[in-house]
Amino acid sequence: MKIVVIQGPNLNMLGHRERNIYGPMKMEDIHTQMKSFATQNNLEIEFFQSNLEGEIVDRIQECIGEADGIIINPAAYTHTSIAIRDAISAVQLPTMEVHLSNIYQREEFRHKSMIAPVCSGQITGMGPFGYHLAMVAMHQVFNEIRAMREQQVAQKSQQA
Ligand code: DQA
Numbered sequence: 001m002k003i004v005v006i007q008g009p010n011l012n013m014l015g016h017r018e019r020n021i022y023g024p025m026k027m028e029d030i031h032t033q034m035k036s037f038a039t040q041n042n043l044e045i046e047f048f049q050s051n052l053e054g055e056i057v058d059r060i061q062e063c064i065g066e067a068d069g070i071i072i073n074p075a076a077y078t079h080t081s082i083a084i085r086d087a088i089s090a091v092q093l094p095t096m097e098v099h100l101s102n103i104y105q106r107e108e109f110r111h112k113s114m115i116a117p118v119c120s121g122q123i124t125g126m127g128p129f130g131y132h133l134a135m136v137a138m139h140q141v142f143n144e145i146r147a148m149r150e151q152q153v154a155q156k157s158q159q160a
Contacts, residue, residue: 006074
């Protein structure tokens with residue numbers, strides 16, 4: 001099973017930008033931790049970061065037939081992008097939304113997520129650990145999908 005991790009604008013600046021809000025950890029270090037969880041749990045993982053909305057939409061679309069799930073921190077586009085929301089909705093893959101900071105404790109314009117209604121779940125305010133939680137959640141979703149498929153196959157073979 002393969003997970004594509006998509007990081008939105010300015011997340012390439014982690015470790016440098018507003019460390020009081022986002023902490024000292026760099027994006028690459030978060031990815032290293034995610035990679036090691038993936039390896040331990042037999043999951044494929046790929047990372048993508050862009051500061052451009054259209055590139056993020058393209059990468060989500062490319063997930064069809066390539067990935068089994070998406071972990072996304074759309075960063076500022078969370079609050080504005082109907083295009084990213086529509087892309088997530090279109091690909092019909094389990095998708096976890098992650099935010100390092102607690103968006104509900106911050107400015108009012110961050111309280112609204114355009115993305116949340118089309119995601120399987122949202123993890124917000126847990127810092128870099130939130131990405132780990134998203135991996136655990138995705139792993140669980142994959143196990144549930146696998147169990148459901150096995151049950152369907154068993155039911156079909158009983159009917160035959
Ligand atoms: C963020 C929260 C957003 O409001 C903000 O624009 C970001 C990062 C987070 O991870 O806490 O760039 O998504």
